[in-house]
Amino acid sequence: MTYWCKKLSLLLVVCVMFTGCSLGGKEQETSDPVTLKVLYYSEEEFYRNYGMLFSTLYPEIEFEVISLQRIYNSNEEDPVKAKQELIEKEKPDLLLIDLYDLETLTEKGKLLSLDTYLARDKINTDEMVPGIIDMMKEIGDGQQYGMPSSFSGRVLYYNKGLFDAHNIPYPSDQMTWSEVIQLAERFPADGEPTDRIYGIKLGYSGKLNEISDMIMSSEGLKYVNEATRQITVNTPAWQEAVELAKKLTDSDTFYRQDQQSSPMSMTYQSYLKQNPFLANRVAMLLDQSYLLRELEEISKLGGDNGDLIKEWDMVTVPVGEQNRDSSNGFFLSEVFAIMKDSPNPEAAWKLISFVADEEHTRLKSKLGFGRGLPIHTKYIRDDAGHHFEAFYKLKPSFNKKAAVENRLPDSFYNEFYWMKDEELQAVQDGSKGLEEALESLQARGEALLARTDASGDGSKPTEEVTETELPAEGLEPSDAPSEGEDLAADEEA
Structure with missing residues (x-):
């Protein structure tokens, strides 16, 4: 059954x-x-x-x-x-x-x-x-x-056993992103990538675009002011958020999906071990409430499950420096x-x-x-x-949208998301500096916004559309999140 x-x-x-x-x-x-x-x-x-x-x-x-x-x-x-x-x-x-x-x-x-x-x-x-x-x-x-x-909501899950083993204090509620990253960096980064432990795992892809979105959302940063029709990305606040995200994605304490080894067989235990947090390899994991079901199932397995997590707890999602009492983790x-x-x-x-x-x-x-x-x-x-x-x-955290007549169509946000992904991937690869990437994104966003307003129906622009390689998780452009969302929001469904 x-x-x-x-x-x-x-x-x-x-x-x-x-x-x-x-x-x-x-x-x-x-x-x-x-x-x-x-x-x-x-x-x-x-x-x-x-x-x-x-x-x-x-x-x-x-x-x-x-x-x-x-x-x-x-x-x-x-x-x-x-x-x-x-x-x-x-x-x-x-x-x-x-x-x-x-x-x-x-x-x-x-x-x-x-x-x-x-x-x-x-x-x-x-x-x-x-x-x-x-x-x-x-x-x-x-x-x-x-x-x-x-x-549904997101929290920061943490493995009490790993924290105890390395004499590191547990995380606490209302920690900022900087504080959480500093805590993650206290875990050792030695050993083979597919076997050692990591301080933290965020999101699914681990790309700079995805992680920076989380930080920017907690700070209340937007892509565009719909009422004034202004792109709002080339700012010191955006630069600071992306720099913080890059510090994390560049760190050896950050777990990326390509560091997952595939099991030879697929028992229920091996399925659970595909999640590095459940497999005792990640100390902190930002995830949604659906993970509670798997944690409960682990507690019921009994027998020899020494490789699976035993003691865990959770604290609030990381907060923004200017928004310590609010969360973008509600759905x-x-x-x-x-x-x-x-x-x-x-x-x-x-x-x-x-x-x-x-x-x-x-x-x-x-x-x-x-x-x-x-x-x-x-x-x-x-x-x-x-x-x-x-x-x-x-x-x-909830920001009322602009009046209906001022709202931009989803097609604008879909296209802008992939522009942002392309520019920030160049930053992550080292082929562009952050200032150059944000300047380019600002200009491309303004051109997209002008074409969107001119079209009147939000149809996809026919010029300056670059075909970007779809990420490994297989998302189509229409699956890209609207402003204020991130890819984790759909995982529970």
Whole structure:
């Protein structure tokens, strides 16, 4: 039986236990049948994640799922526009959307404020992750238009055994990037590259572009000011961030993916050992909450697993020098929202309140954290006493986007990302100095911005487009992150 089959069996048992009962101590209501139109990735995913348990408790509410698969599978040139057109055409009652869509639809006045429902049903948001609720209200200019179902986050995991063996103090919350790099450099760098230990691993590719993005994001640095239409890369702040990233990528304490030796056979243990942190070869790892599942599985293996990590903990992600209380390590991919013109707002709210209820969160937390962390802080924990507060101790950094009419299309950010990758790869290879690379990137970015504005539709420019070699991980140009994101953000999915 697979991992998720076992988890689903547990969920079905829970459903049976609670049939005829109510979550959160609320009495079930009998009402006329209602069909809710729900926008979600797929019908199967919706029922597995939400609809199955909800329908067991509220059989009078049925669902018509408007699947987004048709957009994602059709290679739409502008999937954001296609999604908006689908919403206008199908007119769903309930949406499960990301932050970008939440902000756009809120700004256009398409969503229903949840404040009245929250107050009426006495939903206590004070016990939820505070920064996430604050983010919802910031998007709505003081009102709450969305309710997250869960969140994922990044933390700095560390191997307590390696720190103890080398008499190095553990990392702590709210360390800056400079402090984390200094700590990593205290680990020895002797031995064969494929066998020795390393101080830290960040990201996937280990390229200067990827690592500098992490540092710049924590400092709140942007590629472009959308409102003033100015490229903002050739600055002392950008230069300082890239220099710090280069110091790390040039260091022998930094683990790169090409330092991984391939196993001869693929048992589950050998699969786990492909992650150098789990294999006791990396002292610190910046990674997402999904890693908790593998750490939990290791603790259950038993037997002779001496090569796998035993003692570990986590602290907050590295912070910026000017932003020590905020984090760019929060990810919200599924936020519930009700369309303002929905004919079934009460039924839609019933599903939202069901998901937001503490009892539902308690039950879902028993399935582990593979699908994200609970929105109620009291269930973000384990029996071993690990420092789970690291996931929500910092305030999520969130910068509201420019007004809809000023926003640049994804095609601009995709193309600019690859320009930046090309320029910073030249810096990493030593074929360009950093000042020269930033000057070139500034000029190329300004030319791209002018062409984007002139085209009116964000279409890819036809001149000065250099074909860049795709990275080893096989990303297509359309997979490049938008501003404020990084490649790690998609790994959990």
